[in-house]
Amino acid sequence: MANQTALTTSISDVLVIGAGVVGLACAWSALKEGLTVTIVDRDFDGDRTSHGNAGGIAVTESTPISVPGLFFKATKWLFDPLGPLALDWKHVPSALPWFLEFQRASNPARFKEISVALAALNNRVYDDLIPLFEDVGAMGTFYRRGALTLYETDEAFHADADEWKLKKELGVRWRALNQQEVQECEPALAPVFRHGMFLEDWSHIGDPKQLVSQICTRVKALGARFAEGVVTRLDVTNQEAPFAVLQTGASIAARQIVVATGAWSASLAESVGDRVLLDSERGYNTTLPHPGIALSREVIFAERKFVATPLDIGIRIGGAAEFAGLEAKPNYKRSDALLTLGKRFLPGIQDEGAVQWMGHRPATPDSLPVIGKSPSAKSVIYAFGHGHLGLTQAATTGALVADLLVNRISRTPLDAYSIGRFRK
Numbered sequence: 001m002a003n004q005t006a007l008t009t010s011i012s013d014v015l016v017i018g019a020g021v022v023g024l025a026c027a028w029s030a031l032k033e034g035l036t037v038t039i040v041d042r043d044f045d046g047d048r049t050s051h052g053n054a055g056g057i058a059v060t061e062s063t064p065i066s067v068p069g070l071f072f073k074a075t076k077w078l079f080d081p082l083g084p085l086a087l088d089w090k091h092v093p094s095a096l097p098w099f100l101e102f103q104r105a106s107n108p109a110r111f112k113e114i115s116v117a118l119a120a121l122n123n124r125v126y127d128d129l130i131p132l133f134e135d136v137g138a139m140g141t142f143y144r145r146g147a148l149t150l151y152e153t154d155e156a157f158h159a160d161a162d163e164w165k166l167k168k169e170l171g172v173r174w175r176a177l178n179q180q181e182v183q184e185c186e187p188a189l190a191p192v193f194r195h196g197m198f199l200e201d202w203s204h205i206g207d208p209k210q211l212v213s214q215i216c217t218r219v220k221a222l223g224a225r226f227a228e229g230v231v232t233r234l235d236v237t238n239q240e241a242p243f244a245v246l247q248t249g250a251s252i253a254a255r256q257i258v259v260a261t262g263a264w265s266a267s268l269a270e271s272v273g274d275r276v277l278l279d280s281e282r283g284y285n286t287t288l289p290h291p292g293i294a295l296s297r298e299v300i301f302a303e304r305k306f307v308a309t310p311l312d313i314g315i316r317i318g319g320a321a322e323f324a325g326l327e328a329k330p331n332y333k334r335s336d337a338l339l340t341l342g343k344r345f346l347p348g349i350q351d352e353g354a355v356q357w358m359g360h361r362p363a364t365p366d367s368l369p370v371i372g373k374s375p376s377a378k379s380v381i382y383a384f385g386h387g388h389l390g391l392t393q394a395a396t397t398g399a400l401v402a403d404l405l406v407n408r409i410s411r412t413p414l415d416a417y418s419i420g421r422f423r424k
């Protein structure tokens with residue numbers, strides 16, 4: 001195009017769009033293959049979902065969010081203004097196809113199929129994550145201490161029994177704990193939990209933002225070039241020389257392009273000709289830098305749908321699923337509501353210096369990420385839509401993207417994650 005100028009002088013093998021944990025992991029894997037890489041982000045110093053998450057390596061989460069029966073429970077939650085689920089009614093018309101697909105994901109056969117596909121990613125996470133952590137210097141803040149899922153009532157514990165059984169079949173290791181064992185495991189908890197599940201394969205990191213910065217530093221050292229700018233669309237007219245068009249009118253060309261723009265990825269996929277159902281599932285938390293109590297591991301409050309993680313920077317209490325799109329202002333009353341619950345279940349926790357945060361989980365209705373080549377343009381690879389598991393699956397996504405970049409047959413078949421599943 002006449003008014004476009006090339007931003008970089010020589011063409012990289014790979015252009016990664018998006019410097020969240022997923023894009024950076026893709027860049028790292030590509031560099032390790034000996035490819036040249038340019039990374040473009042609209043704001044390298046700005047906040048992103050990958051900075052403020054709960055820090056959990058949640059490899060046991062191998063069932064989709066849309067569990068059978070959830071749709072009806074969710075309808076009830078909607079009437080609680082500060083409950084675990086919120087919907088901005090103005091957002092409903094545009095989100096309707098997403099919600100219909102979400103409901104379909106809970107069909108028992110589809111639920112099982114999705115779970116198998118999630119387990120195929122989660123069961124290899126440590127094979128991919130540990131080499132990344134070792135290389136970027138993140139092993140010292142990587143805590144393999146398991147996690148604890150908690151139940152206040154027998155009813156809720158028994159209601160989840162089928163899901164736990166399926167998880168075991170999928171390779172998830174868990175051990176049921178009674179009330180006394182829960183208390184011994186985490187003495188700071190209020191003594192109200194009748195059941196617990198100890199998840200030995202779950203782990204957590206010290207600070208998700210620090211991890212992003214460590215990967216950034218390392219990919220720079222490995223030779224990645226960084227370009228700042230908002231990508232508005234991809235031009236794939238020439239499949240051998242695709243390019244990203246920036247808001248300024250400039251363009252960045254590369255031999256292959258990886259789209260890793262998290263919750264903002266749908267419009268870029270559309271510019272290539274691919275339809276996707278992707279929404280922002282907004283989550284909230286509060287980090288308590290001087291909590292005055294201690295937890296050894298992440299705890300998951302099953303009935304209340306929130307978690308508490310003992311990060312190096314304090315205890316982070318968060319959760320919530322709010323569907324209000326990418327533009328609505330945060331409603332930090334949700335962080336307050338989660339903190340109130342946290343105070344109830346972690347008596348004595350101190351909130352001096354508390355920091356609130358909201359982030360956009362890039363959510364597909366079936367809880368599966370989009371990983372794979374574009375069916376419309378062979379030089380475009382997608383790596384987004386990881387929902388609740390973007391930190392967990394980042395290194396694995398990077399490894400799978402690297403397989404695609406160098407045309408290697410992957411040890412994990414990618415069909416289940418293809419964007420083609422959203423074709424009308």
Ligand SMILES: Cc1cc2nc3c(=O)[nH]c(=O)nc-3n(C[C@H](O)[C@H](O)[C@H](O)COP(=O)(O)OP(=O)(O)OC[C@H]3O[C@@H](n4cnc5c(N)ncnc54)[C@H](O)[C@@H]3O)c2cc1C
Pocket residue numbers: 017018019020021022023040041042043048049050051052053054055056057058229230231232260261262263264281282283284285318319358359360361362383384385386387388389390391392393
């Ligand atoms: C409250 C909460 C708790 C969570 N807890 C966990 C957890 O414990 N474990 C876990 O595994 N996951 C967790 N997640 C999910 C996880 O944080 C996300 O799945 C993950 O961060 C997504 O990473 P990403 O790189 O795809 O996206 P992002 O981190 O959002 O990065 C996308 C990047 O793309 C850039 N970008 C976007 N559009 C453009 C454009 N047009 N041009 C240029 N650049 C662009 C943005 O600036 C950004 O840097 C949590 C999420 C939330 C909200």
